[in-house]
Every structure is written in structure tokens, then in C-alpha cells.
């Protein structure tokens with residue numbers, strides 16, 4: 001082979017490698033979901049794919065950065081621990097994570113995005129794990145649907161409070177925990193006074209407004225661990241975990257007083273209203289959840305029969 005022939009051969013080879021590289025880049029860039037090549041320390045070596053622009057930010061800026069520079073504590077831990085796990089177990093790992101709007105570079109985004117990460121190891125020349133490939137799939141729509149289905153199953157559509165079925169499941173769990181560990185809890189039945197009159201005087205729509213206003217008001221006053229459910233039309237129940245009767249009565253009294261002071265206001269109406277409340281605490285001698293429910297119900301009856309706008313503990 002002459003020198004010219006060798007040179008020609010090498011040029012052809014290099015051209016075809018360059019063409020292959022171009023083809024691969026075109027191919028990877030066209031992929032709808034983005035994937036990242038990260039070294040075992042969490043440095044972004046390469047960012048590819050993500051052609052579905054309505055679903056993904058341009059991740060090019062990640063190249064050369066470390067996950068610790070990009071994400072907040074919780075996500076940083078998830079990324080680092082997932083990479084470590086893949087390096088150790090040498091197998092596919094699937095995780096789900098939420099990226100808050102402030103981390104998304106598309107500034108018009110107001111809500112979080114959810115992703116499914118599929119992470120696989122990449123072996124180096126000596127068989128060691130040199131890097132991981134992290135495929136990120138936007139599952140925000142799926143998550144929204146899941147949340148919607150969960151809400152439909154657990155919540156009252158008009159007020160957004162939990163429904164009676166969800167309350168029943170929760171109280172059954174708390175009762176079981178009480179029987180096993182003695183962890184106390186209390187219940188408050190809350191019923192709007194003379195609500196029929198509200199409907200009769202102002203109409204059903206205003207009545208609905210009063211109910212929603214009450215729910216918002218109660219939610220604002222409760223701790224995040226307290227559980228508010230709509231038990232019936234204008235009757236609600238609050239489950240107070242870890243709270244005894246005296247403490248629950250104090251909270252309920254505060255609720256009663258602030259409700260009295262906070263009328264429902266619509267464009268055309270101002271509707272003052274009050275509530276009656278019955279409280280009970282789980283007791284060692286209770287044989288079932290029905291016992292505590294019955295006590296709260298009769299305490300509510302007492303509040304009603306003694307003039308309404310009252311709190312009674314039983």
C-alpha cells in the first residue's frame with residue numbers, strides 16, 4: 001500500500017467516524033425524554049435528548065455542574081443516594097421526584113413537575129462502574145390524575161374537606177393505635193345552628209357558601225395533623241390526634257368563638273352564624289369506635305338543647 005493510499009484510507013475512516021458521531025448526536029437529540037450521563041460523584045458529563053420542549057427545560061446548562069450545585073437538600077440526597085445505590089447494586093433503579101417551579105428555568109411555570117428517574121450503571125474499561133445514565137421522564141400529568149382520583153375517593157367535592165368514608169378509615173386506624181399503644185385522640189362534632197333558616201332566608205347557594213366558608217375557617221385554625229371531615233350536610237367532625245378532652249375543648253371553644261365573629265360575606269349578603277360542638281375523647285373502656293362517636297354525638301345534642309353556640313365535652 002502506498003503512502004497516498006494509507007492517507008486516503010485513514011481519511012475515509014475518520015470521515016465515517018465523524019459521520020457516525022453526527023448521526024448518533026442527531027439521534028440522541030431527537031429523543032423526547034432527556035437523559036444525563038453522570039459520573040459517580042454526581043457531576044453531569046453529558047446532557048442528551050429532551051426534544052419534547054413542552055415537557056422539559058433545556059438541560060444543557062447542567063453539563064459540567066454537580067447535582068449538589070443544582071438541587072436543594074432533599075433532591076440532592078435523592079440523586080446522590082440513587083447514584084451510590086446503582087454503583088453498588090449494578091442494576092436499574094427507578095425513583096420518582098418532584099422539582100419545584102423555582103428550580104425550573106422556564107419562568108412561566110407555576111407548578112411543580114414530577115419525574116420518574118430510570119438510572120442504570122455504565123461500566124468502565126476495567127469493569128468498574130464509571131458513570132450512570134439517568135433517564136428523566138416527565139410524569140406530572142400522571143401524578144395530577146393520581147391526585148385527582150385520590151381527592152375524588154377521599155374528599156367532599158363541595159368543600160374539599162375529607163369525606164365520611166376517609167374519616168371512618170382514619171378513626172379506625174387511630175382506634176387500633178390507641179388499643180395497642182394507648183395513644184389518645186379526641187373528636188369534635190361541629191354542626192351549624194339553625195342552618196335551615198339560612199337556606200330559607202338567603203337561598204341554597206348562600207347556604208353552600210356558608211358551609212364552604214366554615215370549612216376554610218376551621219382548616220385555617222387547625223394543625224396540619226388534625227383531620228376535618230364532612231360528616232353530613234352541615235355537620236363536620238374533627239379528629240384531634242394526641243389531644244385529650246380538655247385540650248380539645250379549648251381548641252373547640254376558640255373555634256366556636258371565632259366562627260361567631262366571622263360571618264360569611266358574599267357580594268350581596270352578610271350571614272352571621274354560629275355552631276354547636278360536641279367533644280369526646282377515646283377511653284380505655286370503649287369497646288369500639290361507635291362508643292366515642294356516640295359520646296361526641298350526645299355531647300353535640302347537649303350543646304344544641306342547652307341553647308346552641310356552645311361546646312360540650314363528654
Ligand SMILES: Nc1nc2c(ncn2[C@@H]2O[C@H](COP(=O)(O)OP(=O)(O)OP(=O)(O)O)[C@@H](O)[C@H]2O)c(=O)[nH]1
Pocket residue numbers: 191192193194195196197199203204205206207208211232233234304308
Ligand atoms: N345549602 C345547603 N344546605 C344543606 C346542605 N346539606 C344540608 N343542608 C340543609 O341543612 C339543613 C339542616 O337543617 P336541620 O337538620 O333542621 O338543622 P338546623 O336548621 O341547622 O337546626 P339545628 O341543627 O337544630 O340548629 C337542612 O335544611 C338541609 O337541607 C348543603 O350541602 N347545602
